[in-house]
Amino acid sequence: MxxxxxxxxxxxxxxxxxxxxxxxxxxxxxxxxxxxxxxxxxxxxxxxxxxxxxxxxxxxxxxxxxxxxxxxxxxxxxxxxxxxxxxxxxxxxxxxxxxxxxxxxxxxxxxxxxxxxxxxxxxxxxxxxxxxxxxxxxxxxxxxxxxxxxxxxxxxxxxxxxxxxxxxxxxxxxxxxxxxxxxxxxxxxxxxxxxxxxxxxxDGSGTFVISGHAPSFVDVTEAPKLPRIGTDRWTFAVDEMRVNGESVPFNKSSVAASPDGKLVALLDTGFSFPPLPRAAVDAIYNTIPGSVFSVANNGYYVPCNSTTMVSFFLGGQEFPVHPLDLTFPFVGTLPSKGGVETSVTLCLGTYQPITLDPTAFAGFDLALGDAFLRNVYASFDYGDFNPWTETQGTPFVQMVPTTDSRTAVAEFFDERGATLAGLPPTIDPAEYFRLWAAASSASASSDSESEDIAVSGALSADDDNGSSPSGWNKTFRTAVLALLGANLAVGLALLGVTVTMCVRARKGRSVGSRYVPVRFKExxxxxxxxxxxxxxxxxx
Incomplete structure (x- = not known):
């Protein structure tokens, strides 16, 4: 001591x-x-x-x-x-x-x-x-x-x-x-x-204001006040999630104080890629043809020029997620031929299945991190509590949407096209995994091992409702391990509760990527x- x-x-x-x-x-x-x-x-x-x-x-x-x-x-x-x-x-x-x-x-x-x-x-x-x-x-x-x-x-x-x-x-x-x-x-x-x-x-710059509001967002004070749920985190009730306009049903919340039919979300600027219940993640990426789920990496890989529309409802307000925030471009490599490696571009789904230990991370069902918060202006208010005057109050948040769903898709294709023009050629995720599986066929996984990837969307043979990646399945565990080893520099690993991120190559900058895990708080x-x-x- x-x-x-x-x-x-x-x-x-x-x-x-x-x-x-x-x-x-x-x-x-x-x-x-x-x-x-x-x-x-x-x-x-x-x-x-x-x-x-x-x-x-x-x-x-x-x-x-x-x-x-x-x-x-x-x-x-x-x-x-x-x-x-x-x-x-x-x-x-x-x-x-x-x-x-x-x-x-x-x-x-x-x-x-x-x-x-x-x-x-x-x-x-x-x-x-x-x-x-x-x-x-x-x-x-x-x-x-x-x-x-x-x-x-x-x-x-x-x-x-x-x-x-x-x-x-x-x-x-x-x-x-x-x-x-x-x-x-x-x-x-x-x-x-x-x-x-x-x-x-x-342009990458954002707003951080204390004890006031940015001049262009003073109307945030007119937004519904969402009361904090719990006592030590910025956690709030989520009314609904929609994918392409269709409501995604929620399971019962794990939080006792959650209102009926709603989930509790943590608003966390320190979490880059939001973790959601697996069914919600499946509902998002199964609407994108050619998406691939990897068990080893606990995430979807999505064709870079494809997208869908997602929105969350809090306090009766709709908050659309920009399609640019649903996938994250990065550079990988194909199996080498004659000692020569070929670079390709893939896109990782930013919304990923939650794997947090509920005994250590209680009090919320999902975390809405940066890929959500880029779409809102949020005012975090501590309420009227003061320890010296014994004034009590409940902290709350007020938010206004900053993404226009009417223009977002067009913006996605314009911006994503410009980004991909400065990167190596894209590759279909299923083909990427197939090539690595073929290169590792000598040490392929046994039939007793669990499935490693599932192809969703248009390539799914029996996925009628788009709610699970249970269609076209194959065993690729050894292939993915080889992929991870070959892409160590890329840092393509989502281990435990770590969220993997790659620095996105910009136009006019040298192509490359690194991996930056943002930890979740104990x-x-x-x-x-x-x-x-x-x-x-x-x-x-």
Whole structure:
């Protein structure tokens, strides 16, 4: 168990973070209170802090922590801030030797709890708790860390609670966004996110606004308020999913608090490819002729110039998914001939069967990650809860659609055609797997092994309702293993709860791809209600 160094221990009982805000944006309320919050009237203030992507799989924000600049993943699915300082000299506000571990579905981060000044856009927190990483294991994202935007039921909060008590954790263990809101009654306690798309339709830049709304989306306040379900995540009820206008029936939700006939979805900017119940994924990709499901990779491979239309309904609103967000182009190789490899282009289905352990990841049935969130402008609001005034409230989200279903298909063919023109020739997924199977025929799987791929859509022999890939099946386990080995550089592996992503080659850039797994957050602070108290915002 780590201890505060002596000069910090003297301040433990009196330390309350004071915040220096450089602008007030949103409802126009002044904010200055007994906690020392001040307004710095910058004339160049930009309400949009901004969120960026270069590959449609990782969305990042630039921050300054301890005097050093970092690019961190913006993550609505977790709470804590951690950075890999890589030997940089940080200016610390306070320091401890308390060991911290951040666990994910795949990957983990080890380090120590420290405090430093944090700057995010024009907002400054003089003493923000964070994990200064000393070990980053099995973590493939090319970012400097993660900034969580959820609720204070977290590893840092739990660690401080265990070491110094819940009262200390309530002040010292706050996340960045909690620090901004908990100390200031007049600051509107919402943040808004709109994710960009790196293609001709958009430019990869997005919106991240705190305590207000982007000028072109002020009407988000008129959208239905979707109340959070549960206590520690941004989870909400999904009314319905439609594919090509046809409703896809849901099974019963695994969440006790779910409204009848609805599923509970986690809105998570840290999850690139959304995991859905298998039947829902089948319903999407079985409508696309020539799609292939691979058991080994837990996903569909789809002809790159084919698509379908998908939409989700939340709060009675329809949110169409752009066809560009249903598949992800990447470069693979065919079996070598005479030592020469041939590059080809395939497309991976972005919506994939959920494989999360329900005992570790309770509280939701599916996660609507980036491939969904690129189609909405979302305002995350913590409600009216305040721990000092004992004001209660339920956090909620308001969203407006940003994809026009009337123009989306035409945009898909224009943009996808332009993208494919700069990549190697495409190949039919079934043919790709067949060639690898033929190359590996000497070590083909035995008949006792389970099926590995299924071809759906127009190639299915007996799939009448389009709800399962049970048509044309073959055993290709050994072939796929060979494929994975040959494409190690491509990173074509979806293992366990890891979501595989490949950086999409752009026009005018060299063709290539890498694989970037975005981990799913473990259940945080187990036993939270009894040991750590209610989350800092909201109460069900």
């Amino acid at each position: 780590g201890l505060f160094r002596s000069y910090f221990a003297l301040r433990l009982l009196t330390l309350l973070p004071s915040f220096y805000f450089t602008a007030a944006y949103g409802r126009g309320k002044p904010f200055a209170d007994s906690y020392g919050i001040r307004v710095n009237t910058h004339t160049h203030y930009d309400p949009n802090i901004g969120v960026a992507t270069s590959d449609d799989t990782t969305y990042t924000v630039d921050i300054t922590l301890g005097g050093q600049n970092f690019t961190v993943l913006l993550d609505t699915g977790s709470t804590d801030l951690w950075v890999n300082s890589r030997g940089l000299e940080l200016t610390l506000a306070n320091t401890t030797d308390l060991a911290m571990t951040e666990l994910y579905g795949r990957g983990e981060v080890h380090g120590t709890l420290q405090f430093a000044e944090l700057r995010v856009g024009d907002y400054v927190v003089p003493s923000q708790a964070f994990v200064n990483a000393t070990q980053v294991l099995d973590f493939g994202v090319a970012v400097d860390g993660i900034m969580g935007m959820a609720f204070d039921v977290s590893f840092i909060f739990a660690g401080i609670s265990t070491a110094w008590g819940r009262e200390s954790a309530s002040t010292l263990g706050r996340s960045f966004i909690t620090n901004l809101f908990a100390e200031n009654l007049s600051l509107p306690n919402n943040f808004d996110v709109s994710l960009g798309r790196e293609d001709a339709v958009e 259940a945080e602070a187990t036993g939270r209600d009894a040991e750590y108290g209610a989350p800092r915002y909201g109460s069900d």
